Amino acid sequence: MKETLRKLDFLLLPLLGAAVITGLWYFSSATWAGDLPNPTKTWTESKPYVLDPFGKRGEMDQGILRFTWLSLILVAKGYSIALILGTPIGFFLGLSKTFTKAFDPIIQILRPVSPLAWLPLGMVFFAKVKGVNISEMAALFTIALCSMWPTVLNTAVGVRAIPTDYMNVARVLKLSRWKTLTKVMIPATLPYMFTGFRLSLGIAWLVIVAAEMLTGRPGVGGFLWQQYNALVYEQIILCILTIGLVGFVLDRLMSVVERRFKTA
Amino acid sequence: MNDYLEIFNLKKVYPSAKGPQTIVQGFNLKLRKGEFVTVIGHSGCGKSTVLMMVAGLSTITDGGIVLAGKELDGPGPDRGIVFQSPSLLPWMTAKENVMLGIEQVFFTAEKAEREQIAEYYLTVVGLADSMHKKPGELSQGMRQRVGIARAFALKPKMLLLDEPFGMLDSLTRYELQAVLLELWRKNKITAMMVTHDVDEALYLSDRIVCMTDGPEAGIGEIIEVNFPRPRDRKAVMEHPDYYQLRARLIEFLEVHAHKKKPAALAPVSATAVAITA
Numbered sequence: 300m301k302e303t304l305r306k307l308d309f310l311l312l313p314l315l316g317a318a319v320i321t322g323l324w325y326f327s328s329a330t331w332a333g334d335l336p337n338p339t340k341t342w343t344e345s346k347p348y349v350l351d352p353f354g355k356r357g358e359m360d361q362g363i364l365r366f367t368w369l370s371l372i373l374v375a376k377g378y379s380i381a382l383i384l385g386t387p388i389g390f391f392l393g394l395s396k397t398f399t400k401a402f403d404p405i406i407q408i409l410r411p412v413s414p415l416a417w418l419p420l421g422m423v424f425f426a427k428v429k430g431v432n433i434s435e436m437a438a439l440f441t442i443a444l445c446s447m448w449p450t451v452l453n454t455a456v457g458v459r460a461i462p463t464d465y466m467n468v469a470r471v472l473k474l475s476r477w478k479t480l481t482k483v484m485i486p487a488t489l490p491y492m493f494t495g496f497r498l499s500l501g502i503a504w505l506v507i508v509a510a511e512m513l514t515g516r517p518g519v520g521g522f523l524w525q526q527y528n529a530l531v532y533e534q535i536i537l538c539i540l541t542i543g544l545v546g547f548v549l550d551r552l553m554s555v556v557e558r559r560f561k562t563a
Numbered sequence: 564m565n566d567y568l569e570i571f572n573l574k575k576v577y578p579s580a581k582g583p584q585t586i587v588q589g590f591n592l593k594l595r596k597g598e599f600v601t602v603i604g605h606s607g608c609g610k611s612t613v614l615m616m617v618a619g620l621s622t623i624t625d626g627g628i629v630l631a632g633k634e635l636d637g638p639g640p641d642r643g644i645v646f647q648s649p650s651l652l653p654w655m656t657a658k659e660n661v662m663l664g665i666e667q668v669f670f671t672a673e674k675a676e677r678e679q680i681a682e683y684y685l686t687v688v689g690l691a692d693s694m695h696k697k698p699g700e701l702s703q704g705m706r707q708r709v710g711i712a713r714a715f716a717l718k719p720k721m722l723l724l725d726e727p728f729g730m731l732d733s734l735t736r737y738e739l740q741a742v743l744l745e746l747w748r749k750n751k752i753t754a755m756m757v758t759h760d761v762d763e764a765l766y767l768s769d770r771i772v773c774m775t776d777g778p779e780a781g782i783g784e785i786i787e788v789n790f791p792r793p794r795d796r797k798a799v800m801e802h803p804d805y806y807q808l809r810a811r812l813i814e815f816l817e818v819h820a821h822k823k824k825p826a827a828l829a830p831v832s833a834t835a836v837a838i839t840a
């Protein structure tokens with residue numbers, strides 16, 4: 300009996316944890332947090348968004364997966380910009396001491412700045428640019444800028460960690476700069492790069508909510524903020540759970556990719 | 564005899580915490596074409612330093628190195644290098660590792676021809692069945708075989724080996740020594756090899772260069788090894804001169820390598836101080 304229970308640990312313990320949290324939730328909404336909808340109410344009010352996940356009743360009234368999809372597209376765009384800019388910057392930092400001395404201090408200062416601080420600057424940046432969607436540009440600017448740093452820093456560390464032996468192979472064979480880069484340096488740095496990519500994706504997803512909230516774009520974050528302003532609290536929790544779940548799945552996917560490159 | 568590799572007055576100074584330190588000084592050596600020369604000496608005396616300078620991977624403080632009539636300047640694929648760790652690129656298969664160099668050196672050849680060269684040398688070193696494996700899937704000895712194939716495949720002017728078999732068990736070591744000797748004989752390549760192993764030096768070399776201890780290490784003695792070629796390990800060991808030469812080498816390492824400086828006594832006086840204090 301004890302043995303079978305231990306084997307089910309992986310299932311029973313998480314369920315137990317969830318039950319404890321749900322209990323606290325019930326308790327809180329029944330006592331001191333009067334405005335907090337209890338789990339049952341949350342579920343009944345969220346049902347339309349969950350059971351018709353791709354429905355669209357209005358710009359700011361769509362199924363939860365449809366919102367998620369919109370958020371994911373925005374994140375994908377911002378994240379791509381982060382990787383496209385961040386990887387080369389990381390390479391330059393790793394390769395050149397001068398470049399590092401020039402830019403490392405400013406990177407260290409910009410890195411901890413919150414997305415909430417970048418977003419208004421993004422709006423200002425693109426305010427006078429013709430033919431662009433200002434709020435989208437500002438959101439992309441913020442996502443890219445905030446999520447870039449792990450890619451930049453990990454790539455730089457990876458480049459600095461390329462074993463001298465590998466570089467000597469390139470020197471002895473007199474490989475061209477291009478071949479040295481593609482055949483030796485990039486493959487040697489890949490494991491570090493992918494660690495950076497995974498961390499960057501986590502941040503990009505974290506930033507999306509802030510970006511959508513402040514720009515009022517449709518998406519999980521925008522929906523959450525709108526419902527809060529409309530005093531409808533049930534769906535806030537739905538949004539939080541969705542954001543958490545999607546973030547978790549993205550991280551798992553990236554770590555599978557990361558592991559693939561670790562062994563290579 | 565016309566000399567193929569000429570090392571003149573080679574000097575190496577490394578910066579250290581206590582100021583510049585002269586590791587190697589006044590190192591003069593000439594190798595004939597096709598000669599196999601090993602360098603032995605105590606650990607840390609500067610054997611690898613000399614070899615790295617010939618390879619062009621370490622800068623020369625003073626002096627010069629001439630290979631086939633041309634002064635060396637930096638590394639190049641005309642010198643095949645095999646180090647203690649084979650430094651294969653782990654994301655490439657054995658064959659791709661060999662191909663990387665072949666593509667650089669024989670860039671005018673057809674692709675099929677280049678592949679043939681790679682496959683030929685990998686087969687010669689006994690890796691016909693494993694050439695599509697990555698270094699991570701190969702044993703230490705197999706990796707070193709790839710390293711040897713890679714060096715020979717480039718048809719280099721000379722071969723530089725730094726304790727290539729140092730990390731292998733003795734059976735594999737014997738096997739690879741034979742493989743190396745056979746390839747060397749067939750390709751008539753000039754070779755310079757660093758080793759700690761006196762028997763290995765006797766089995767492989769035409770001459771053995773004994774280095775004195777550093778700092779300011781140089782050449783203490785050069786011993787000619789005239790066993791008939793092609794060599795057979797058993798015949799070499801049963802040769803009447805074998806034990807005499809072996810004894811001479813060991814005596815050099817035990818006695819003469821230190822004689823340049825009294826520093827060998829330093830640890831003794833240090834303990835004496837420790838005891839009195």
Ligand SMILES: Nc1ncnc2c1ncn2[C@@H]1O[C@H](COP(=O)(O)OP(=O)(O)OP(=O)(O)O)[C@@H](O)[C@H]1O
Binds near residue numbers: 608612
């Ligand atoms: N990059 C470096 N900077 C400073 N000192 C160095 C450097 N490389 C080697 N040395 C010093 O030079 C000396 C000779 O080193 P080297 O590696 O040539 O010795 P070795 O004869 O090959 O020894 P071993 O038999 O252990 O391989 C050592 O005292 C070492 O500390």
Ligand SMILES: [Mg+2]
Binds near residue numbers: 610611612725
């Ligand atoms: Mg050495």
